[in-house]
Amino acid sequence: MQATCLDQCCVAMDRSRGKWRRSLFQKYFAVLFIAVGVPLLANGLGDAWFSYRDQRALLNTLLRTEAASAAARIGSFIDGIKDQLSWTVRQAWSMEAQDQHRFDALGVLRQVPAVVSITLVDGDGIERLYVSRIDLNRTASGVDRSRDPAVSGARSARVWYGPVIYYHGSEPYMTIAVAGNRRATGIAVAEINLKLIWDVISAIQVGHTGHAFVLDQPGRLIAHPDISLVLRGTNDETLRAMRRLRHEIDAASGEAITIKNAQGETVVTAMAAIPGADWMVFAEQPLSEAFAPIRSALWRTGGLLLAGTAFAGALAYWLARRMTGPIRQLEEGTERIGAGQFDHRIKIASGDEFERLATRFNRMAGELAVSQERSERIARLKRFLAPQVAELVEKAGDESVLAGQRAEVAAVFCDLRGFTAFSAQSGPEEIMQVLGDYYEALGSVITRFEATLTSFSGDGLMVLVNAPVPCADPGLRAVEMAIDMQKVVQNLIGGWRSRGYAIGFGVGLAMGPATVGRIGYESRVEYTAIGNVVNLASRLCSSAENEQILIDPALAEAVRDKLPLVALGTRRFKGYDKQLAVFSVSHS
Amino acid sequence: MICRLAAILRNHRPDRPNGSQVAGRRRDSMRSIRQRCLYLACTLVVTLPGVAAGQSTSTSMPRIGVLAWAPCEEAWLADISSPFMRGLGELGYKPGETVTIECRSAGRRYEGLATAAADLVRLPLDVVVGDSEPVAHAAREATATIPIVTIISGDPVGGGLAHSLAKPGGNLTGVTYYATELTAKRLELLKELLPEVTTVGVLANPNASYMPFEEDTKRAAGRLGITVRVHQVSEPADLKGAFSQMKAEGAQAVFVLPDLMFASEASRIADLALEHRLPTMAWGSWFAELGCLMAYSSDYGAMSHRLAFYVDRILKGAKPGDLPIEQPTTFRLSINLKTAEALGVDVPQSLLLLADEVIE
Numbered sequence: 001m002q003a004t005c006l007d008q009c010c011v012a013m014d015r016s017r018g019k020w021r022r023s024l025f026q027k028y029f030a031v032l033f034i035a036v037g038v039p040l041l042a043n044g045l046g047d048a049w050f051s052y053r054d055q056r057a058l059l060n061t062l063l064r065t066e067a068a069s070a071a072a073r074i075g076s077f078i079d080g081i082k083d084q085l086s087w088t089v090r091q092a093w094s095m096e097a098q099d100q101h102r103f104d105a106l107g108v109l110r111q112v113p114a115v116v117s118i119t120l121v122d123g124d125g126i127e128r129l130y131v132s133r134i135d136l137n138r139t140a141s142g143v144d145r146s147r148d149p150a151v152s153g154a155r156s157a158r159v160w161y162g163p164v165i166y167y168h169g170s171e172p173y174m175t176i177a178v179a180g181n182r183r184a185t186g187i188a189v190a191e192i193n194l195k196l197i198w199d200v201i202s203a204i205q206v207g208h209t210g211h212a213f214v215l216d217q218p219g220r221l222i223a224h225p226d227i228s229l230v231l232r233g234t235n236d237e238t239l240r241a242m243r244r245l246r247h248e249i250d251a252a253s254g255e256a257i258t259i260k261n262a263q264g265e266t267v268v269t270a271m272a273a274i275p276g277a278d279w280m281v282f283a284e285q286p287l288s289e290a291f292a293p294i295r296s297a298l299w300r301t302g303g304l305l306l307a308g309t310a311f312a313g314a315l316a317y318w319l320a321r322r323m324t325g326p327i328r329q330l331e332e333g334t335e336r337i338g339a340g341q342f343d344h345r346i347k348i349a350s351g352d353e354f355e356r357l358a359t360r361f362n363r364m365a366g367e368l369a370v371s372q373e374r375s376e377r378i379a380r381l382k383r384f385l386a387p388q389v390a391e392l393v394e395k396a397g398d399e400s401v402l403a404g405q406r407a408e409v410a411a412v413f414c415d416l417r418g419f420t421a422f423s424a425q426s427g428p429e430e431i432m433q434v435l436g437d438y439y440e441a442l443g444s445v446i447t448r449f450e451a452t453l454t455s456f457s458g459d460g461l462m463v464l465v466n467a468p469v470p471c472a473d474p475g476l477r478a479v480e481m482a483i484d485m486q487k488v489v490q491n492l493i494g495g496w497r498s499r500g501y502a503i504g505f506g507v508g509l510a511m512g513p514a515t516v517g518r519i520g521y522e523s524r525v526e527y528t529a530i531g532n533v534v535n536l537a538s539r540l541c542s543s544a545e546n547e548q549i550l551i552d553p554a555l556a557e558a559v560r561d562k563l564p565l566v567a568l569g570t571r572r573f574k575g576y577d578k579q580l581a582v583f584s585v586s587h588s
Numbered sequence: 589m590i591c592r593l594a595a596i597l598r599n600h601r602p603d604r605p606n607g608s609q610v611a612g613r614r615r616d617s618m619r620s621i622r623q624r625c626l627y628l629a630c631t632l633v634v635t636l637p638g639v640a641a642g643q644s645t646s647t648s649m650p651r652i653g654v655l656a657w658a659p660c661e662e663a664w665l666a667d668i669s670s671p672f673m674r675g676l677g678e679l680g681y682k683p684g685e686t687v688t689i690e691c692r693s694a695g696r697r698y699e700g701l702a703t704a705a706a707d708l709v710r711l712p713l714d715v716v717v718g719d720s721e722p723v724a725h726a727a728r729e730a731t732a733t734i735p736i737v738t739i740i741s742g743d744p745v746g747g748g749l750a751h752s753l754a755k756p757g758g759n760l761t762g763v764t765y766y767a768t769e770l771t772a773k774r775l776e777l778l779k780e781l782l783p784e785v786t787t788v789g790v791l792a793n794p795n796a797s798y799m800p801f802e803e804d805t806k807r808a809a810g811r812l813g814i815t816v817r818v819h820q821v822s823e824p825a826d827l828k829g830a831f832s833q834m835k836a837e838g839a840q841a842v843f844v845l846p847d848l849m850f851a852s853e854a855s856r857i858a859d860l861a862l863e864h865r866l867p868t869m870a871w872g873s874w875f876a877e878l879g880c881l882m883a884y885s886s887d888y889g890a891m892s893h894r895l896a897f898y899v900d901r902i903l904k905g906a907k908p909g910d911l912p913i914e915q916p917t918t919f920r921l922s923i924n925l926k927t928a929e930a931l932g933v934d935v936p937q938s939l940l941l942l943a944d945e946v947i948e
Contacts, residue, residue: 106941113918133919134769136776136811168745170753171915195917228901231912233754 036312063270089180210285342369404517410478413541417504475558504546675896772808789834876922886916
């Protein structure tokens, strides 16, 4: 029942620990990941946004520049024609100048392929010359052209640009009129084939696939790289779309705008005005191409972000592992040390607080091991020390009291008479019963007298008094203990005899200096006394008869006044040269 | 190959239409029949790799059909160095490699046009290319489905070839030139060259009489104070007689009306004119190059070069009816000063000023 509960507790503990470990790892991972990833992300997004804005501004500038440059080129195309025409209005009209005017006009036709015809009008607005590539020329037709809008327009503004006219609803033409610096030089009115702007407009490339096109004031297409669009004429729908385009760019205060063009393609378009003719040039670039740098920048940022995030993830994982790894090691170490494996050491070499903590743990485990060893030793000592002595040793915290020393001790030996014969004829149960009763009786006496049982073997045992714990009047105490021993054992003997066991009990005591201390090895340690006094006590015990307590002269001297003694004369003992006086203690 | 290259070097200039080649060939008419056959065999193998390759190459390769007046090996449009072919090359087409050229010839006969056109449209073609009004009509009659790209002499709307210039609508498109409008202009230029001229002999081909050239000429002559006498010539052999007759009638100059036969007989006309000491005003610049005194027309080289643009658009999926018919933007006045000197004609400064090409 208890074991089951323990098991459950352990499982519960394991479970909670597992959860705790995971969540700690997750927390560390999340925090570290956010710490690296969020700034990275913020930086990347910021970067992308700003690069988008920069690119957009750049694109706007680029397209506006393209539009302006296209406008300038078309403007210079028109200006070129105007400049060539101005050659025909240098001289005043007179009979002599007639041929010169004609040559000038023919020269312009030769020089400018876009000019289809030239009409020269004198200062009064009378037509003087008409030269054409297609129609028959006229000389001095005398037709009054002063009411022509071209003539009156040029007269008031020096240069007059007519509206765009679509010949046969297809080819764009316009009229340009140029006046000389004096009224007398007259006015040149030229018909221009605007299809030749194609050479200019098709040479303008915006980016790789972008282009420019030109609209007149009402919004009709004048020039486009795809000449077919111009020649097909501008229908109402296209016209509205073109006007809307112009309106939207105006609304965006001239900035480039994104719009769907006539071909249904999404383009970025900017606009510029051509001075004089009152036309508009539009530079457009497909959105996909215009935004290609932005897109590639975004891809680049995305790639960097991805790489950065992966790096942040790896770093966070590594750091979190580095944090939770030692914690787990510590946890495991604690568990093992708790389970009694004091030799277990936690190996952490992180060089930080964790390593310090592990070192502390290891030191603690060492101390625990030492302390456990000590308590084990004390427990061992208790077996042959009187409880008081054991307590003393325990209290002292060490076994210094058991260290080898010279001390005045009283050695007490006792054994049973006739035990060998009894044991030879009795069963094991009887023998163990007898010995059990015997030791129980003697043990209580030895404990009562706080004596030290040093050894026992079969029926014989040795007890020391005044070592390792000194006591007052050790001689008397030893003898009194011997008397009590005789008393309790004789009680037993009475019982044994009734059962037919011929067993007696004798005690021998001697007092004198002896070397006392601990002997033995590793786990087998005993406390004993070595010296003449031990041998003597043993010899005395051997010579004692049943019920007899024999003591040596030194002890006899010590207790002479307190107990009745009987001198038994001298006896020779094995190992002793001289005969020794032996005394018997009277008891009972 | 070598023989063809030599022929090109001798006869051909890039912007010269078929007439020049034909004339060139005529000029060398003294050559033996054997030489001629060798030459033909040579050109057949070399100039028209598309024809040879046409049978073996895959159908995915675009096929262009050329309807020619002159024999195919001499056809102006099918020649690898013609402005049209150059235009195709500029647009990335390589005849025989990325595009197949098929050619059918009328054999220099109006009657042959219909047959050649019918022959041509039987092939699986993507587009038919022609270089003149009669060719356009023949092609148009032969097919109403295969796109036709051509040079149109007159008014394509009036001639029933297109609904309008902006949106032709049918299967024909191309470049038009002011053939009829320029008739009066040519006569005016002739008058400017020869201010004293009063009688002009006109060479006309009855096969081209559906075009209003004769009426235009007569109207302009009236305005310019010139008397014109029209001579109908439908066979090259009749040219000599016509010139003799004009001289006998007291014509001071010859006015050549646009016609395919005259175009290919330009060299003979020039020779006859010189022989009869008659200043000649013609149209295509090659007339002047071959010895006629003067020629004025839209730039044929530029126009045939432009045809490549239309072919490209059609091969890329555009409908011919959606491709506006363009009008010419460049005109060429060519004057042969050698002929002028031979005839004792003084070319006025104003004309020299206007001339785009002066042959000295």
